[in-house]
Amino acid sequence: MSSRRNFLQKITASAIALQIPDFVLGAPEDASPQEPYEGPVLRVAIMGLGSYGNRVAGAMQSSQKAKLVGAISGTPSKLRDWQSKYGIPEKNCYNYENFDALKDNPDIDAVYIITPNALHKDQAIRVANAGKHVICEKPMSINAKDGQAMIDACKKNNVKLLVGYRMHFEPKTLEIIRRRKEGELGKVLFFQGLCGFIIGDPTQWRLKKELAGGGAMMDIGIYAINGARYMIGEEPIWVTAQETKTNPEKFKPGVDETIQFQLGFPSGAVASCLSTYSLNNLDRFFLNGDKGFAEMLPSTGYGPIKARTNKGELDYPHVTHQTVQMDEMAGIILEGKKPIVPVDGEEGLKDLKIIDAIFLAVKTGKKVPLKL
Template sequence: MKTRRDFLQKLAAAGLALPVLSTMAKGSAMPILDTTPYDGPMLRVAIMGLGGYGSRVAEAMQDCKKARITGVISGTPSKIKDWQKKYNIPEKNCYNYSNFDAIKDNPDIDAVYVITPNALHREQVIRVAKAGKHAICEKPMALNAAEAQEMVDACKKANVKLLIGYRMHLEPKTLEIIRLRKEGKFGKILFFQGLSGFRIGDPTQWRLNKQLAGGGSMMDIGIYSVNGARYMVGEEPVWVTAQETKTDPVKFKDGVDETIQFQLGFPSGAVASCLSTYAMNNLDSFFLDGEKGFAELKPATGYGPIEGRTSFGELNFPHVTHQTVQMDEMAEMILNGKQPVVPMDGAEGLKDMKIIDAIYQAAKTGKKVPLSR
């Protein structure tokens, strides 16, 4: 791995200030300012899919200390040219969806961040793994649990890491609530509510295309409440019930869910009541209730700032750019084997896909669906 020694020395010589990131104090979710210049290995990342979220990740990575963009993969030549100029990416590190298998011979790329429509994740991650590169995949990681399992197996076979873009697993206020829950501050957990939704716009976008998205709101915003229920309660659910509502069958065609309410049951007896929708705004909140106290995040999963409070007071941690922290922390996971408080690997993504499969089954049949532990 190359380092940034020369780059840092040049900055120091020029008297320029280094960008610094918030990191986590040991044993706490409280961000502290890390002013130590970094001179270790860099995770060299190719971004696959140069759309809106890919651009957000790329911008955030400009402040990363341990990860940087070294390549791009896109089906749109004009986007590749724009990114080359903006991020100083050489021609030899630019690929399209047909030829990116050639990254296996490119030492400038350690990992590929797959930020494409859901239906493409399985094939693209498997190809990345076969090329011997680590894979980072946006959520949901696949169309269903069967595909997710194939991705996990392919990365294991190739001896590469598979990480999923669960940026909220590194968010300070979220981590503080998890810490308090683990310490028993809320007592026995009784209830979780997760509301995830917004009114979706352009009816022609891929998120409303069954073939590309694999569904509707549940395959996009809904995964936040699925995943959030698990890390907030601290258990794996054992059953699911669900109900689907559709008010606009023209916009939300067959197989594209508009609104799904779902309930989860946990081994301890705790229950979760959640909603996923593409038809309502102002829905981004988590609420956790225990015998001794409560915690609330509202907004809970947006790009920030996240707002939080507990029965013990407000959570007043500084806002940090989620994607910057995510990519630096993922560099640590890939390069140094660091383990996050809440897992971010393919196995974690697979658990969510099994629950989503069960939610769709429950909504279709009207029956309670058991989940294997």
Template sequence: MKSRRDFIKKLSVGAGILPMTFSFAPYQKHQYISDIQDGPVLKVAIMGLGSYGNRVAEAMKDCKRAKVTGVISGTPSKIKDWQAKYNIPDKNCYNYENFDAIKNNPDIDAVYIITPNALHHGQCLRVAAAGKHVICEKPMSINAKEGKEMVDACKKAGVHLLIGYRMHFEANTLEVIRLRNAGEFGTVKFFQGLSGFKIGDPNQWRLNKELAGGGAMMDIGIYSINGARYMVGEEPIWVTAQEVKTDPIKFKEGVDETITFQLGFPSGVVASCLSTYAFSYLDKFFLVGEKGFAEMQPSTGYGPIKSWTHKGRLDLPHVTHQTTQMDQMAAIIFDGKKPIVPVDGEEGLKDMKIIDAIFQAVKSGDKVALKL
């Protein structure tokens, strides 16, 4: 089974909004993968040893400030494999029943939760109660209520709650944000976000409402939700949405196949987005203003990200996203670093409020007000 994010293999020739051709001149390369200051190394236990857990662990081999020191899994054979691969001692290995004991383990500073969505809430609360920092994959929960409880629990415990928004540290993404803030595009008018792939195995957890909390929107649509917010640079104030389901057997009640949704922003900007499990080659952001545009395709895949504006190519050098993410998260936890785009629990909670509103809009057919 392919990873939920490993779906971009080639670009779709016909996906562009504007049928334009350009003679691209390269931009000056701005360095967004900033030098990591020397300091303490974040000792991380990975919870959930599936495909993405493996991807994160492999990327962390190149980290300067983060290291895999523990594992939490319900599969003993996986634990043995990880122990051999990452030199993890028995005392740093836990299962889902006994991992509260990390409280007394100085070899673990943080737990990266990479399990099915519906498990995040309870696992986060337990990690926080053990006094360890929480890094949680997105979506942070299956609804805003649970997300808020996670934020509150981590605040009460005095630990960080960070969400796995790897794109918030990606160089092309940050360059587009810089250009927008500098007025390069003029007044922003419109954003389009396309996020989708054709999902395979009908028996996987991503198509199980009890584990996933939904379907494509939770898994891949969240990229366009989050992307709309950081690309436009505002928080939306309303949403409308429409659902299409062509295979009700594969996509059962409560598991969305395809949803188109629209976000309205205070300045009058409208975002038009698509989330789907029905077809592939959808990984594109397009931002346009009065003076220019920025386009990214792929925009959120594992990379390299391809990007350009009305003035030419960007395509800043690719660094493995999870490597940068974990180093930067160590700097957030230990050094108090403030990222350009937040990755804290409040950021994740905003996306959950929008997802709740999208589902409400699909059901009611009405425009739903947002208060983030």
């Protein structure tokens, strides 16, 4: 308990730590009431007003450092609804043809792209060319080549590129990472990541290769890829993978239904992961070392996350992930904050390189080397 208390005190006091905000941890008993936030605010437009766009918009109503001020959609009725619901002025609303005009709008700082994966690259480049910061939902794009083009465009225009890795700010996730770093689990030997659910509507964009870039791997498998990296604390050096397809009518060529994949790390640790659109009740991370273990179940859902180690349950209050994410990203963009686990374009690119290698391993049946 004392080590946990010391950890929380250190990160609360640290000038570089915004990763677990005070409103997540809870204020100390002897602390005075928290003063209203009066610092810089990131003014955000959301591109793509579907189900997740609505979730982010709702969560941002509780954000202190990020404010929803704009909307971009190809559906005029959605724009009208958002204007009414969130008080967005008409001058901050755009469609997919005219949003390059963002360059002339000083009231928007950043655009959060929440559209089908295959659209991310071109949209991010256009946003960057308009001089606005880019926040892009994961996966950052459909392959590493396109991801690199996004990074290059943002660097050229001197704007930030961040990826929607909300779990990188989740307190129980960060506590397990801390314990692993502190050596409480000993030498890390094994990680298991199980990610999947039974997907519904067969006509949705997530089951169309030209929009999704794949199937379950692009949507849910990326959690296991990214989780293996931040839980083990190393970058993988090889991957093997096997695909299973039981419903070729629903899962067309190029749209994966189920992929099992294995990652090898420099220390000798291995990861065994499953990504599927055909099985429910799969949202589990398990990290095993020679002195202890950590388990998260559920591990990446919208919450609350449940976690335990060999020393017992982890207990933190649940705060909406997207609220925390947007406040944290505002700190990164406006104040230069450094998160414990990166959320920048280079982080997104590493996952895309691994996804490219997984698809190659499935195709060839061979172990594919990785150089991240």
